[in-house]
Amino acid sequence: MKRPELKEMTRLKETLYRDLATGAIDIREATRRMRRILGMSQKEYARKVARISPRILAExxxxxxxxxxAxxxxxxxPFGLKVTFLPPPSWRNPEEHS
Structure with missing residues (x-):
C-alpha cells in the first residue's frame, strides 16, 4: 500500500476528524482510514504503529x-485520538434538551 503525499494526507486526516466528530463513521472505519492515511496494511499498522498483534487488529x-x-x-x-464515551449526536447540544 502506497503512502499518500503530504497534501493528500492532510486532507484525509481532516476528513477523518470531521467524520468522527459528526458520527459519520464508527471506530472500525476510523481505524481502516488511519491505516490508509499512513499507507499501511493491517499487519504493518499493528506491528509498527500500534504494537499489537495483527490478528487483534484484523478481528x-x-x-x-x-x-x-488499552x-x-x-x-x-498515533492520530492524537482518545477513546471516550460521548453522548449521541442529538444530545451534544445541551440547549436543545433543556
Whole structure:
C-alpha cells in the first residue's frame, strides 16, 4: 500500500476528524482510514504503529474481535485520538434538551 503525499494526507486526516466528530463513521472505519492515511496494511499498522498483534487488529476491523480499552488506545494514539464515551449526536447540544 502506497503512502499518500503530504497534501493528500492532510486532507484525509481532516476528513477523518470531521467524520468522527459528526458520527459519520464508527471506530472500525476510523481505524481502516488511519491505516490508509499512513499507507499501511493491517499487519504493518499493528506491528509498527500500534504494537499489537495483527490478528487483534484484523478481528477488530472486521467486527469479530473485542479489544481491550488499552488496545483501542494504542490503535488511536498515533492520530492524537482518545477513546471516550460521548453522548449521541442529538444530545451534544445541551440547549436543545433543556
Amino acid at each position: 477488530f476491523e472486521t467486527g469479530t474481535g473485542n479489544p481491550t480499552l 488496545t483501542l488506545e494504542k490503535i488511536a494514539a
